[in-house]
Amino acid sequence: MNNIDTMSVNAIRVLAADAVQKANSGHPGLPLGSAAMAYELWAKHMNHNPANPKWANRDRFILSGGHGSTLLYSLLHLFGYGDLSIEDLAQFRQLDSKTPGHPEYGHTVGVEATTGPLGAGMGMAVGMAMSEAHLAAKFNKDNYKVVDHYTFVLGGDGCMMEGISSEAFSLAGTLGLDKLIVLYDSNKISIEGDTDIAFTEDVKKRFEAFGFQTLVVEDGNNLEEIGKAIEAAKADKTRPSMITVKTKIGFGCPAKEGKASAHGEPLGADNVTALKENLGWPKQDAFYVPEEVYDNYKTIAKSNAKVEEEWNAMFAEYAKAYPEMKELWDTYYDENAAKKLIDDEEFWAFADKPEATRNLSHMVINRIKDILPNFIGGSADLAPSTKTYMNGEGDFSKNDYSGRNLHFGVRELAMAAIGNGMALHGGLRAYVSTFFVFSDYVKPMARLSSLMGVPLTYVLTHDSIGVGEDGPTHEPIEQLAMLRSMPNINVFRPADATETIAAWYHAITSTTAPTALVLTRQNLPQLPGSSKEALKGGYVIDDSKKAVPDAIILASGSEVELGVNAKAELAKEGIDVRVVSIPCMDLFEQQSAEYKEAVLPKAVRARVAVEAATDFGWGKYVGLDGAYVTMKGFGASAPANLLFEKFGFTTENVVATVKGIL
Amino acid sequence: MNNIDTMSVNAIRVLAADAVQKANSGHPGLPLGSAAMAYELWAKHMNHNPANPKWANRDRFILSGGHGSTLLYSLLHLFGYGDLSIEDLAQFRQLDSKTPGHPEYGHTVGVEATTGPLGAGMGMAVGMAMSEAHLAAKFNKDNYKVVDHYTFVLGGDGCMMEGISSEAFSLAGTLGLDKLIVLYDSNKISIEGDTDIAFTEDVKKRFEAFGFQTLVVEDGNNLEEIGKAIEAAKADKTRPSMITVKTKIGFGCPAKEGKASAHGEPLGADNVTALKENLGWPKQDAFYVPEEVYDNYKTIAKSNAKVEEEWNAMFAEYAKAYPEMKELWDTYYDENAAKKLIDDEEFWAFADKPEATRNLSHMVINRIKDILPNFIGGSADLAPSTKTYMNGEGDFSKNDYSGRNLHFGVRELAMAAIGNGMALHGGLRAYVSTFFVFSDYVKPMARLSSLMGVPLTYVLTHDSIGVGEDGPTHEPIEQLAMLRSMPNINVFRPADATETIAAWYHAITSTTAPTALVLTRQNLPQLPGSSKEALKGGYVIDDSKKAVPDAIILASGSEVELGVNAKAELAKEGIDVRVVSIPCMDLFEQQSAEYKEAVLPKAVRARVAVEAATDFGWGKYVGLDGAYVTMKGFGASAPANLLFEKFGFTTENVVATVKGIL
Numbered sequence A, B: 001m002n003n004i005d006t007m008s009v010n011a012i013r014v015l016a017a018d019a020v021q022k023a024n025s026g027h028p029g030l031p032l033g034s035a036a037m038a039y040e041l042w043a044k045h046m047n048h049n050p051a052n053p054k055w056a057n058r059d060r061f062i063l064s065g066g067h068g069s070t071l072l073y074s075l076l077h078l079f080g081y082g083d084l085s086i087e088d089l090a091q092f093r094q095l096d097s098k099t100p101g102h103p104e105y106g107h108t109v110g111v112e113a114t115t116g117p118l119g120a121g122m123g124m125a126v127g128m129a130m131s132e133a134h135l136a137a138k139f140n141k142d143n144y145k146v147v148d149h150y151t152f153v154l155g156g157d158g159c160m161m162e163g164i165s166s167e168a169f170s171l172a173g174t175l176g177l178d179k180l181i182v183l184y185d186s187n188k189i190s191i192e193g194d195t196d197i198a199f200t201e202d203v204k205k206r207f208e209a210f211g212f213q214t215l216v217v218e219d220g221n222n223l224e225e226i227g228k229a230i231e232a233a234k235a236d237k238t239r240p241s242m243i244t245v246k247t248k249i250g251f252g253c254p255a256k257e258g259k260a261s262a263h264g265e266p267l268g269a270d271n272v273t274a275l276k277e278n279l280g281w282p283k284q285d286a287f288y289v290p291e292e293v294y295d296n297y298k299t300i301a302k303s304n305a306k307v308e309e310e311w312n313a314m315f316a317e318y319a320k321a322y323p324e325m326k327e328l329w330d331t332y333y334d335e336n337a338a339k340k341l342i343d344d345e346e347f348w349a350f351a352d353k354p355e356a357t358r359n360l361s362h363m364v365i366n367r368i369k370d371i372l373p374n375f376i377g378g379s380a381d382l383a384p385s386t387k388t389y390m391n392g393e394g395d396f397s398k399n400d401y402s403g404r405n406l407h408f409g410v411r412e413l414a415m416a417a418i419g420n421g422m423a424l425h426g427g428l429r430a431y432v433s434t435f436f437v438f439s440d441y442v443k444p445m446a447r448l449s450s451l452m453g454v455p456l457t458y459v460l461t462h463d464s465i466g467v468g469e470d471g472p473t474h475e476p477i478e479q480l481a482m483l484r485s486m487p488n489i490n491v492f493r494p495a496d497a498t499e500t501i502a503a504w505y506h507a508i509t510s511t512t513a514p515t516a517l518v519l520t521r522q523n524l525p526q527l528p529g530s531s532k533e534a535l536k537g538g539y540v541i542d543d544s545k546k547a548v549p550d551a552i553i554l555a556s557g558s559e560v561e562l563g564v565n566a567k568a569e570l571a572k573e574g575i576d577v578r579v580v581s582i583p584c585m586d587l588f589e590q591q592s593a594e595y596k597e598a599v600l601p602k603a604v605r606a607r608v609a610v611e612a613a614t615d616f617g618w619g620k621y622v623g624l625d626g627a628y629v630t631m632k633g634f635g636a637s638a639p640a641n642l643l644f645e646k647f648g649f650t651t652e653n654v655v656a657t658v659k660g661i662l
Helices: A003-023 A029-044 A066-079 A086-090 A120-139 A157-161 A163-175 A203-210 A223-235 A269-278 A291-321 A323-332 A337-343 A357-371 A412-425 A436-452 A465-470 A479-484 A497-509 A532-536 A557-572 A585-590 A593-599 A640-646 A651-660 B003-023 B029-044 B066-079 B086-090 B120-139 B157-161 B163-175 B203-210 B223-235 B269-278 B291-321 B323-332 B337-343 B357-371 B412-425 B436-452 B465-470 B479-484 B497-509 B532-536 B557-572 B585-590 B593-599 B640-646 B651-660
Strands: A060-063 A151-156 A180-186 A213-217 A241-246 A375-379 A405-407 A429-435 A457-461 A490-492 A515-519 A539-542 A551-555 A577-581 A607-614 A627-631 B060-063 B151-156 B180-186 B213-217 B241-246 B375-379 B405-407 B429-435 B457-461 B490-492 B515-519 B539-542 B551-555 B577-581 B607-614 B627-631
Touching: A003 A029, A003 A066, A003 A086, A003 A269, A003 A291, A029 A066, A029 A151, A029 A180, A029 A223, A029 A291, A060 A066, A060 A120, A066 A086, A066 A291, A120 A151, A120 A163, A120 A180, A120 A323, A120 A412, A120 A436, A151 A157, A157 A163, A157 A180, A163 A203, A163 A412, A163 B163, A180 A203, A180 A223, A203 A213, A203 A241, A203 B203, A213 A223, A223 A241, A291 A323, A337 A357, A337 A497, A357 A375, A357 A457, A357 A497, A357 A515, A375 A405, A375 A412, A375 A457, A412 A429, A412 A436, A429 A436, A436 A457, A436 A479, A436 A515, A436 B436, A457 A497, A465 A640, A479 A490, A479 A515, A479 A607, A479 B479, A490 A497, A490 A585, A497 A515, A497 A532, A532 A539, A532 A585, A539 A557, A551 A557, A551 A651, A557 A577, A557 A607, A557 A651, A607 A651, A627 A651, B003 B029, B003 B066, B003 B086, B003 B269, B003 B291, B029 B066, B029 B151, B029 B180, B029 B223, B029 B291, B060 B066, B060 B120, B066 B086, B066 B291, B120 B151, B120 B163, B120 B180, B120 B323, B120 B412, B120 B436, B151 B157, B157 B163, B163 B203, B163 B412, B180 B203, B180 B223, B203 B213, B203 B241, B213 B223, B223 B241, B291 B323, B337 B357, B337 B497, B357 B375, B357 B457, B357 B497, B357 B515, B375 B405, B375 B412, B375 B457, B412 B429, B412 B436, B429 B436, B436 B457, B436 B479, B436 B515, B457 B497, B465 B640, B479 B490, B479 B515, B479 B607, B490 B497, B490 B585, B497 B515, B497 B532, B532 B539, B532 B585, B539 B557, B551 B557, B551 B651, B557 B577, B557 B607, B557 B651, B607 B651, B627 B651
Parallel strands: A060 A151, A151 A180, A180 A241, A213 A241, A375 A429, A429 A457, A457 A515, A490 A515, A551 A577, A551 A607, A607 A627, B060 B151, B151 B180, B180 B241, B213 B241, B375 B429, B429 B457, B457 B515, B490 B515, B551 B577, B551 B607, B607 B627
Antiparallel strands: A539 A577, B539 B577
């Protein structure tokens, strides 16, 4: 290893240690331990152009062990990404800085994914590799491999312990994603001590079981060995690869090296000094990097820029040779392609007969697939039930990456992470699907969708006690509250065809937030009052005669029908009720105060919320004087119609509840 | 295989097929495929006494593939458990029957765990095996192995795909839980078709990587081979075992065997007839079982009863030889042992200085460990941060199962399932712990805690933007809403030492519901008004002068202090405010209408909720006229004090908000 390489590796270490020390908070252990593999990868094996971080064909790199963010920030600074300055590094973990505690997508240029919750990056990397494989299958032509890049992910023991990594990599092996390369920072240390206390498994063997090529680098500071392993990984054209890189946590810091205490706290000023001395660093000044090191990084960055130039030239030729493909490419990368559908009558058409919203969703999915060629998705082994199959679009498999139907297996959490990865990659609009009750499994990764603002769509069917015989383990109660309470996700629970189409319209036109579609197993009638107003999240679906009604019934999904029926009954008794459909509480909240007042006049205090779910979250509309027809506990196993009756979801009970508060 | 065994196996198949057909709903595939292994296990290798399903030393059996519930119900009926009758089987999946769609703990005698969400049973089985190992280490004496039983778990491809099984079994291998035996019903079929579409991994090899003994039975109908494998599994005294049993889904039904369609729908009347003909079943009548088959099961049940008799005799001798151990045993199995603490001054004592509630919790944990010898728990690799270590109580490890500190590794979901399994096993009172934001990972299994009503305690620290520099991936926003909205769990967010002790008191005295403790990273002051009233979930912590205050401030945890400070400021301006602390919304909801009215008089409409979390769920107390000081989106990365300021959690802002609605 020549001196400039050593210096360049150590620059990462020094910057990471200084940043954590300055912040007096952070995780120096991972950056110190894995600086060498990261440098070798970024400097010599990864196609990336710091001058254009959004180059479509760049190799992707995800730091799954997001706590080691200073590793990434140091690399981004040294390579000159987005003018990330020394001052930015010195502002590590400070208010409004570009260098938050964990890497945040959309916040810092060059960060491909938000990571921190362990294992998440592993799943997202698989999603990116799937996107690459699909786009390559769709776009590449002889001599024009316009989509041809690797996805690298780096994580440690924690990422490997998390179940999501087993889920994601089992699928990656099945799919033979040969351009996925996992760097396992194996340092044998966890927060509670040596990994032997909880993790003696043979990780390499597990990956062999998944169908990976497995490689081992015994000395995590040996750049040559690391480089050879990466090239061997690239050379395998049938399997993904996992490289175990044996490292020492906190490498270079004599007092901390190999210890759990190196993980998540500053080294201490004395130890930072000792680190620099030990590494033979020329100066002790904080954030000092010799010019020759910067020059080295600059040289590499320039040569990387050339790689993009070559690609640009190839792409220009490709566009000439295949103008129809260039046009298709632009469609794939047009986030707003679906907006034209707002007035498309065919898109909004439906048959006026009772239908489950999951079936209506299936109808819409099969419309969208013809409109958006980059629409892709699938289910965690429930497509026949969640009705998410795109007819005639083939299955994404090892033998054919052009299929648009994804089979995730029974792996809900990895599915959501993979969906995030696909959305982050660019070029595709993805959806994922499972039973609504299993949004519980999905939640940690749905949170990342929301935090990153990626427009992934969650199709969640079997949305209430309407599940029926499968019983309480399969009947959502609190899942609506769980998702509605999460920032930056729009949760639709449509009441009929129009609202289902509106929900999908919202989903495929969103550019800044994920959407969840919560759909029934059972048939629902088409409601005369439903309309595109559903896009506002809440609207009057069946109005009172009087401007100020005697009472307001609020409902969503399958219970809107109950509200409409109760209103009709109450009218017979001279009680004038307004029915408000709330297909998406999140969007309704975002409407103007005027609109909300028009729909829900404050003067009307007799308000009843009707929803086959917990009442949790409805109080802001129901107030102190209203009432609820909601679930008070878990569901039960019986035919659905009997359950609705048992739990009070009847016209009679809604009528009685309204009268009870008048 | 002799005729009566064949008949007994087929009785399971016939009953399962009939039950699903009668219900016109259910999953016949698993019971038909795995009837032979289940029979062989229950009839010849499992110590269980149908006459006493709660015998402490019984072998445990969990059907992780809970959708195959008719397998379990048929076994329970045939062995004579709890008078589960043919009529009960005929009522499969009907309202209020003993035979719901998925097995429910506490609902049907002999069901050891609620299953259905795939993989859950795998994790719970590991927990049961850990309980057995710990209790054995604590109680067994030479010649008196009073705790000495196996834990069997049966699941299919779906359970193996779920990440939780990798998490749980990686830990089981690390811990060398030799009395854990996994039966893998390998039929190569999933709902979307052949498992090859998503699951080509070498499962056996994965288990080898985890450190399991792996065994294979090529013919899932060969009782002798199954029996041999089970005995070989028992014979390994250093490792858990996994037996791959190759089966055909829907075995015996010519039109369905080996097909995905056998999984989750009735076979159809004609196919049930064909099944019975194909199996040579003597009669076509629904639910017909020949007397000789019943006799066979009865004979086995009787001989099993003898095994318990022998154990009872041994235990009686043991009690004589070691009276102090018998006394200890009774303490372990006394669910109400902690109730005496309600007036124990030492238990409720604390120092009057600012302290983080996670540290206070650590203090209480270390009191409880001395009071409840069966108190056991640990963290998902975060004990130094969540402060859950019991000092001087040793670590539970392969070399020493008597340790009371559990190391789960970075495996939150499996941790919760394992905690459930430990609680279900009996004899121990368990807690599990992680960062509050990672309750997202925990949620699916916390739901099972709630559904089963097991008193597992969740210690969830770093409860808000008080996390600070780690940033939004680590800062809970919607997690309080997520857990509060779930039925049958009590979520405490204590404001100081008294409330923290109260929360723990509730947790260790609960017998019917899990408890979540949501604790701060940062210091909080001791509040003069806090009291044991916290056990009511909500109470007046700082009262107004007037009986009807001008306004009410509601808060929990770290924000109660803000409420108290704002009240003092407002008093200077002549505004008379009441401060209500809501440490546990769930318990407050359960109080009488009178109590709730006394705390929150309906006449007072000026109400402000203050909580460093989403406002979601506070509306029921705040009403249409109140206001919120809450989080409107995700957090950020910065020192905690700056974040509280940035997001409006200041006395000034609370004061202004109160004045804004007066």
